[in-house]
Amino acid sequence: MNRTTVLGGALTVALAATLVQGPAYAVDDFPITVTPAEAAPGEPITVTGDATDPVCADDGVVVTFIYTKPDGTTGSTTANTVADAAGHFSAGLNVPATAVAGAPASVSAVIADCTPPGGPTSNRASENEAFEVLAYEGTFTVSKTSAKPGETVTFSGTNCWGGDVAVYLADVEIEGVTLNPDKTFSGSFTVPNAPGGVYELGAECPGTDYEVKAFTLVNPVSVAPPATPVPGRPRFTG
Numbered sequence: 001m002n003r004t005t006v007l008g009g010a011l012t013v014a015l016a017a018t019l020v021q022g023p024a025y026a027v028d029d030f031p032i033t034v035t036p037a038e039a040a041p042g043e044p045i046t047v048t049g050d051a052t053d054p055v056c057a058d059d060g061v062v063v064t065f066i067y068t069k070p071d072g073t074t075g076s077t078t079a080n081t082v083a084d085a086a087g088h089f090s091a092g093l094n095v096p097a098t099a100v101a102g103a104p105a106s107v108s109a110v111i112a113d114c115t116p117p118g119g120p121t122s123n124r125a126s127e128n129e130a131f132e133v134l135a136y137e138g139t140f141t142v143s144k145t146s147a148k149p150g151e152t153v154t155f156s157g158t159n160c161w162g163g164d165v166a167v168y169l170a171d172v173e174i175e176g177v178t179l180n181p182d183k184t185f186s187g188s189f190t191v192p193n194a195p196g197g198v199y200e201l202g203a204e205c206p207g208t209d210y211e212v213k214a215f216t217l218v219n220p221v222s223v224a225p226p227a228t229p230v231p232g233r234p235r236f237t238g
Helices: 009-019
Strands: 034-035 044-050 060-068 076-082 088-094 106-114 123-124 140-142 152-158 168-169 185-190 199-204 213-217
Touching: 009 152, 034 106, 044 060, 044 106, 060 088, 076 088, 140 199, 140 213, 168 185
Parallel strands: none
Antiparallel strands: 034 044, 044 088, 060 076, 060 106, 106 123, 140 152, 152 185, 168 199, 199 213
């Protein structure tokens, strides 16, 4: 699955406009470099830029990381730095812990008062750089992968990033899953009286991927197909 996605430039400029006030941005956006260009939630990145042509000398810079939250809304985090006499700058920040892996994210920078030597003061915005939020790998363990209706299956998982977890059997989300501060989770479910067969049993967290289990429901008695379930929360990663 290709996780690289891009936020529109209009979104970044709109957010930047809420951070600073002043003249319109210059047409000639200045370049920035994001290192690395992809990282998992919580990991550090460095943003460097060259505000030249004209030079923004000794001016404040706001670097903004825009990302997608687990509920689908847009979040942001910022870092402040200062350009040197040649217009160069560098700032470090961490990918937010709640950033959804594979969802839209980008990085940009704004200089509210560009004061080039001998030139007029103006606002300047950088190019908008797409960023790929990577997923962690977690472990998902179940007490059994084959059971009859009425039996209890317990499960647990580790390394759940993003502050949310969903465990599902086929298309039905399992209720009562406990997510702990150390990013582990656990729970249990009673095997439903559904037609025998092999179903997907999986777990999802916004910043973590888990191996999907093949769960065999053993039911030799013919039963009516279950009603179409109402979809639960969206799947954060693929």
